[in-house]
Amino acid sequence: MTVLVVSNIDLTTKLQVVKPTTFLDSIIKEPTLNINNEYRYLKTGYYVSMHAEILGNRVIPSCENIIDSSRTPIFLLRAAKAGVLTLPVLVTDSVKKITNELGFPVLIFAVNPFIYDGYKIAGNKSALYRAMKSLGMNYKFAVCAQPLRGELSAVKTYFGKTVNQDIDIQKIAEKVYRIFGIPICKLYIQKTVDKAYLCGLQPVDKEELSEQDLKIISKEVSLISEQGEPFGV
Amino acid sequence: MSKIACFVEKYNFTDPREESALQNFKAAAEKQGSEFHFLFREDISEVPRYDAIFIRATTDPLNTAYVVSKTAWELGLKVIDDPESITICGNKIHQYALFEKYNVPRIPTMFLNKDELHHKKISEIFDALGKPVVIKAPYTSFSRYVEKAACETSFRDVARRFFRKSDVLAIQKFTPTAFDWRIGVLNNDVLYVCKYMIPKGKWKHGAKLRGKPTVIWGRTVSLRKREMPSRLREVALKACSVVGKGLYGVDIKEVDGDYVVVEVNDNPSIYAGYEDSSDRDIYRRIINYLSE
Numbered sequence A: 001m002t003v004l005v006v007s008n009i010d011l012t013t014k015l016q017v018v019k020p021t022t023f024l025d026s027i028i029k030e031p032t033l034n035i036n037n038e039y040r041y042l043k044t045g046y047y048v049s050m051h052a053e054i055l056g057n058r059v060i061p062s063c064e065n066i067i068d069s070s071r072t073p074i075f076l077l078r079a080a081k082a083g084v085l086t087l088p089v090l091v092t093d094s095v096k097k098i099t100n101e102l103g104f105p106v107l108i109f110a111v112n113p114f115i116y117d118g119y120k121i122a123g124n125k126s127a128l129y130r131a132m133k134s135l136g137m138n139y140k141f142a143v144c145a146q147p148l149r150g151e152l153s154a155v156k157t158y159f160g161k162t163v164n165q166d167i168d169i170q171k172i173a174e175k176v177y178r179i180f181g182i183p184i185c186k187l188y189i190q191k192t193v194d195k196a197y198l199c200g201l202q203p204v205d206k207e208e209l210s211e212q213d214l215k216i217i218s219k220e221v222s223l224i225s226e227q228g229e230p231f232g233v
Numbered sequence B: 001m002s003k004i005a006c007f008v009e010k011y012n013f014t015d016p017r018e019e020s021a022l023q024n025f026k027a028a029a030e031k032q033g034s035e036f037h038f039l040f041r042e043d044i045s046e047v048p049r050y051d052a053i054f055i056r057a058t059t060d061p062l063n064t065a066y067v068v069s070k071t072a073w074e075l076g077l078k079v080i081d082d083p084e085s086i087t088i089c090g091n092k093i094h095q096y097a098l099f100e101k102y103n104v105p106r107i108p109t110m111f112l113n114k115d116e117l118h119h120k121k122i123s124e125i126f127d128a129l130g131k132p133v134v135i136k137a138p139y140t141s142f143s144r145y146v147e148k149a150a151c152e153t154s155f156r157d158v159a160r161r162f163f164r165k166s167d168v169l170a171i172q173k174f175t176p177t178a179f180d181w182r183i184g185v186l187n188n189d190v191l192y193v194c195k196y197m198i199p200k201g202k203w204k205h206g207a208k209l210r211g212k213p214t215v216i217w218g219r220t221v222s223l224r225k226r227e228m229p230s231r232l233r234e235v236a237l238k239a240c241s242v243v244g245k246g247l248y249g250v251d252i253k254e255v256d257g258d259y260v261v262v263e264v265n266d267n268p269s270i271y272a273g274y275e276d277s278s279d280r281d282i283y284r285r286i287i288n289y290l291s292e
Helices: A020-024 A044-055 A063-070 A072-081 A095-101 A125-135 A167-180 A211-227 B016-031 B041-049 B064-074 B083-089 B092-101 B119-129 B152-163 B230-241 B282-291
Strands: A004-007 A032-035 A090-092 A106-110 A120-122 A143-147 A151-158 A184-191 A196-202 B003-007 B035-039 B052-055 B078-080 B109-113 B133-136 B146-149 B168-173 B179-186 B189-197 B206-208 B215-217 B220-223 B247-255 B258-266
Touching: A004 A020, A004 A211, A020 A044, A020 B109, A032 A044, A032 A211, A044 A063, A044 B092, A063 A072, A063 A167, A063 A196, A063 B083, A072 A143, A072 A167, A072 A196, A072 B064, A090 A095, A090 B041, A095 A125, A106 A125, A106 A196, A120 A125, A125 A143, A151 A167, A151 A211, A167 A184, A167 A196, B003 B016, B003 B041, B003 B282, B016 B035, B016 B282, B035 B041, B041 B064, B052 B064, B052 B282, B064 B078, B064 B083, B078 B282, B083 B092, B083 B258, B092 B109, B092 B168, B092 B258, B109 B119, B119 B133, B119 B152, B119 B168, B133 B152, B146 B152, B152 B168, B179 B230, B179 B282, B189 B230, B189 B282, B230 B247, B230 B258
Parallel strands: A004 A032, B003 B035, B003 B052, B052 B078
Antiparallel strands: A090 A143, A106 A120, A106 A143, A151 A184, A184 A196, B109 B168, B133 B146, B133 B168, B179 B189, B179 B247, B189 B220, B206 B215, B247 B258
């Protein structure tokens, strides 16, 4: 089976790789593997998947998964439905509600059209006000809050694989890839003494991709291209 | 009896015509024995307590409204606007690509990628669509982020601004008309018919006065559904069929005796005394759909 690889990253593979802009001007009808360091809505990584879907191609990742994975409350809801451990989530613009229902410390992610990366941790009420002012863009938007119960790690994952040695974290990374199929992303995971909780997903900056990361990505792309997985053929 | 939550933001209550329409929805729901509550941003966690969600706040995949819609959808609730409709209607590139795929009569449209903003491509666009052209950001709503360009300089200026947020833009043939048809559609059936008049000397329903931030809106003329030309109905329903089965407002232009779709909007404006003037049953029908 032929898999069309569309990538904005220079992969170390012998496979033929098409640039996103070339693909967007084409009508190539083949299962499409969309490799991009960021799949932000309205950005090229999103449009590649959209174009593939319009052409009727099976594509990884899908537009639905791109959007849902970048909306933290939806990302966590779908992950939890699929059996990934998550903590209670509040989407609100009310400091009082977060204080009463979650207490401190809390982890805050943005839920607005302008902020797509970063987070804040608030250990008290004044820090929470500051976090909500910043991530809620002067209280104009709601934020996504969850309790912080352990140590928070940002884990780069490629096709569900990570160099992180923690087995619980590796399991979460694998599951998240099975659910959302985002080939390149950064997962935020909280680790307590005995459990790991998924907290969020964000894009990886191109500068964050090391030589070793590129090798892993290239190897996985080659495998998918040879085996046809996970297109199910 | 079902429990319906209407997701709103504070701005939904600033215009008395919209507030009145919202109260009409509430009255329609209560008349048929359903509960109808306004749900604000701070109460999103209460979504699971309801049977249906009716979104009146502005939708976009990046807005809180999408979070509400998708949460409701994942929980198996009936929802207007459903997440797929928001995704397609919130991105005009997606929508026009579907129109092209399914041969929906439409205004001639080309797409422009961010790294194609050069003389050759702009010339190609002017050659194909004529001058001026209409440059549209994919997230346009309420006539915003839609601008005209008649020369390469203004084309570049507008495109650069719109490219800040989206890597692809839609470029359309400039098609001035005295009014746009606005056809309200619910579940593949026409709900109401209006003409959105274009203010004199302008080319959009909502237009800014020169040098001023104020937006002036053209009149809304409501018509009875039975007076609607059959071809207009056919085009409106075909356009909606590629989006979904929700509640839409289809904008259509009449050009050379035929109809071309401008766009399909989810979350269409419903103002008391405007869209509902000729067909007062729109509130009941939308509530019925949510409570089915």
